[in-house]
Amino acid sequence: MGDNGGSADKRPNAQLGSWFVRSGxxxxxxxxxxxxxxxxxxxxxxxxxxxxxxxxxDGEQPREPIPQILSELxxxxxxxxxxxxxxxxxxxxxxPSVSGVDLPWAGPETVALIGEFSRSDLMLARRGFLGTSLAxxxxxxxxxxxxxxxxxxxxxxxxxxxxxxxxxxxxxxxLSEPELELLESTIVMFRKWDAQCGGGLRRKAxxxxxxxxxxxxxxxxxxxVSKRLFKVAGELAELAGWMSYDIGLQPTAQKYFVLxxxxxxxxxxxxxxxxxxxxxxxxxxxxxxxxxxxxxVHLAQxxxxxxxxxxxxxxxxxxxxxxxxxxxxxxxxxxxxxLAEDSFAESAGGDGDPDWIGFFSEAELNAENAHSYRDLAxxxxxxxxxxxxxxxxxxxxxxLFGQETAEEGGHQRSYALNLIxxxxxxxxxKEPEQCAAVAEKALPLxxxxxxxxxxxxxxxxxxxxxxxxxxxxxxxxxxxxxADHLPDSSDTAESVRAx
Numbered sequence: 001m002g003d004n005g006g007s008a009d010k011r012p013n014a015q016l017g018s019w020f021v022r023s024g025x026x027x028x029x030x031x032x033x034x035x036x037x038x039x040x041x042x043x044x045x046x047x048x049x050x051x052x053x054x055x056x057x058d059g060e061q062p063r064e065p066i067p068q069i070l071s072e073l074x075x076x077x078x079x080x081x082x083x084x085x086x087x088x089x090x091x092x093x094x095x096p097s098v099s100g101v102d103l104p105w106a107g108p109e110t111v112a113l114i115g116e117f118s119r120s121d122l123m124l125a126r127r128g129f130l131g132t133s134l135a136x137x138x139x140x141x142x143x144x145x146x147x148x149x150x151x152x153x154x155x156x157x158x159x160x161x162x163x164x165x166x167x168x169x170x171x172x173x174x175l176s177e178p179e180l181e182l183l184e185s186t187i188v189m190f191r192k193w194d195a196q197c198g199g200g201l202r203r204k205a206x207x208x209x210x211x212x213x214x215x216x217x218x219x220x221x222x223x224x225v226s227k228r229l230f231k232v233a234g235e236l237a238e239l240a241g242w243m244s245y246d247i248g249l250q251p252t253a254q255k256y257f258v259l260x261x262x263x264x265x266x267x268x269x270x271x272x273x274x275x276x277x278x279x280x281x282x283x284x285x286x287x288x289x290x291x292x293x294x295x296x297v298h299l300a301q302x303x304x305x306x307x308x309x310x311x312x313x314x315x316x317x318x319x320x321x322x323x324x325x326x327x328x329x330x331x332x333x334x335x336x337x338x339l340a341e342d343s344f345a346e347s348a349g350g351d352g353d354p355d356w357i358g359f360f361s362e363a364e365l366n367a368e369n370a371h372s373y374r375d376l377a378x379x380x381x382x383x384x385x386x387x388x389x390x391x392x393x394x395x396x397x398x399x400l401f402g403q404e405t406a407e408e409g410g411h412q413r414s415y416a417l418n419l420i421x422x423x424x425x426x427x428x429x430k431e432p433e434q435c436a437a438v439a440e441k442a443l444p445l446x447x448x449x450x451x452x453x454x455x456x457x458x459x460x461x462x463x464x465x466x467x468x469x470x471x472x473x474x475x476x477x478x479x480x481x482x483a484d485h486l487p488d489s490s491d492t493a494e495s496v497r498a499x
Contacts, residue, residue, distance in 0.1 A: 015088030199246030200450025234263035274304035290326035363400030370394035432469035
């Protein structure tokens with residue numbers, strides 16, 4: 001099939017030729033690898049041969065996704081990032097199925113895309129590569145594809161359940177029940193590590209486990225086992241996205257979230273899908289897109305309206321409040337805060353809550369609501385009224401997280417983030433000494449957890465304190481201690497507005 005691109009420039013591609021010679025591959029071997037990678041991506045129309053490779057070396061520009069595939073193949077071969085431009089190729093508009101969020105909602109394609117993306121992440125976990133090969137989607141380009149998670153799959157029956165594949169269901173899966181349970185318990189362990197250590201320490205382990213699960217999903221299983229494996233893949237992809245978000249890899253995080261939502265759809269687990277959408281909503285607030293955040297959380301609420309537990313509903317209302325706060329809509333924010341509190345009050349006893357919502361404790365409820373009030377204060381021009389509302393709720397969150405950390409050693413990142421949040425509330429209330437005292441407590445936690453969110457928010461808070469109250473001795477001392485305990489690094493991810 002034709003995968004050639006423009007051919008106006010027929011001068012030999014010396015850059016591609018240099019990498020090709022050093023690789024030691026033959027033209028036939030390179031063609032076979034391109035075809036194999038294209039199939040993994042779902043680009044089945046790609047059929048490259050030795051004559052096509054020769055034309056690329058002679059200066060022909062291949063069509064997408066060939067340039068990206070060649071970049072990945074040479075990067076793998078040499079163990080370093082070999083960008084599209086390094087190969088003398090043009091960075092044309094990339095196919096959405098390769099780089100964007102508008103992906104096919106079908107099981108085999110989902111497995112292939114998760115497998116390929118996790119493999120690339122493992123092999124080339126360098127910000128320079130993934131950061132330039134992806135872009136953060138927003139607005140209709142993000143919202144409209146996500147709305148399709150509620151559309152029944154082509155193979156669905158009228159009652160909404162997936163039609164079993166008779167050929168597959170007669171086969172015996174090599175996965176035993178204990179092995180499946182071990183996979184599921186591994187996710188619980190990963191979540192604990194994330195809460196204690198931040199996203200930077202164990203992210204690669206999560207991505208590696210995700211890649212292994214996609215390998216399992218390529219084998220035939222009974223429908224029941226397949227759905228459980230898709231659920232595992234969805235939870236792992238969400239966690240990989242969350243950890244990527246935590247260390248500042250925003251486009252990478254979004255891609256994992258989108259792939260997680262596709263896996264959740266295949267598993268038939270709508271509450272899990274709503275949780276993934278809430279993570280995407282939180283990311284949109286983080287990057288200053290509260291309108292998109294609200295669309296995503298409303299989509300999550302609608303999709304799980306008949307199946308979410310009260311605790312999950314409370315979390316979604318709290319995220320709705322955050323979105324309204326950042327949009328400067330106080331009455332709707334107050335209403336969502338009250339709904340979050342009421343729903344949480346109904347969640348006593350667990351109500352069959354899945355493990356992924358276990359993080360949403362009383363401490364987390366107070367933290368979200370306090371941050372909503374704090375965000376309202378910022379949007380309203382540093383309003384003392386909303387800062388005063390945030391103060392007792394943030395203090396309660398800090399106290400509860402402090403107790404959890406002292407007793408169990410968990411949620412250290414949340415403890416740090418809420419200490420910083422309380423410090424910002426003190427700044428809003430023009431209390432620099434109290435701000436410095438609280439931020440001081442966050443310093444050792446910031447060193448302990450591998451989280452760009454914690455580091456960036458702490459630096460931003462201290463910088464603001466120095467800017468507004470630079471003559472206060474406690475603030476001066478805090479700035480000096482920050483420089484000693486948390487020196488800035490050129491490798492720090494992009495700073496965004498603290499949320």
